[in-house]
Amino acid sequence: MSNQPVNPVDARAIEEVLNRVAYVLDAHEYDRLGEVFAPEISFDNPGRLTASGLDEVIAAFKAIATPAVSHHITNVVVDGVDDDTAECLSKALALRAGGAVTAAIYRDTVTRTDAGWRVSARRITPLG
Template sequence: MALSVEDRLAVAELIALHGHLVDEGQLARMAEVFTENVVYDLSDVGQGQVSGLASLTDAALARGPANPVAHHVTNVVVAERPDGQVQARSKGLAVMADGTCGSVTYDDTVVRGDGGWRISYRKVSARRVPLGGLGREQDQPPVSA
């Protein structure tokens, strides 16, 4: 079954809803975004992997003021997998309380259940170098004179 325009829009809105709920401290509503058994992989940003909705909420509360004050998401790309699940990729921008910012890529597996679309797996990858590292000095061929 091909994804409808409505499904694509619903997945994009689901991804956007995460930032609104977290930034407003509405952690009790995370079941509107994630499955109960969600796996949230923060390994790339040094926070390991969190399994389960309750553990995800606990992890956010434990970070307290170290959490971003604003999560922004953009560049959402949605693709259907042969197993009926959906793969979504998006860019995230986090603004911290001190005004510093960071950029990440979200790689999500999204599934449809009785309550609609939910994220069952999210991998957060930090963006640390431009062009994915392409063009760094060590990657450049020697310049001929």
């Protein structure tokens, strides 16, 4: 991570988009992923879902037989790369069908677009 400061307005908007990803996924409204992911999204959750490009990511989420019930994003750190790009580090807890809880580290790249901040890359490292 670059440790370049991000202005508070952008930092809040970036954190908001990370939270919105969780809400869209939890509602299983995958056709809304374009509201939070950039068209060039690269998504890497080893052993579960790896896809590139918005259409492929949407299709991959739709194909998950037992999606998580509830995602909780915590400990968000936002570092600027430049005025239109930031790197984010956060932790996530996911409640799965049947009651299992999983934890992970999210490493996101977010990009400023004409529509606002969007996640352009997400790499997930499962914990535990």
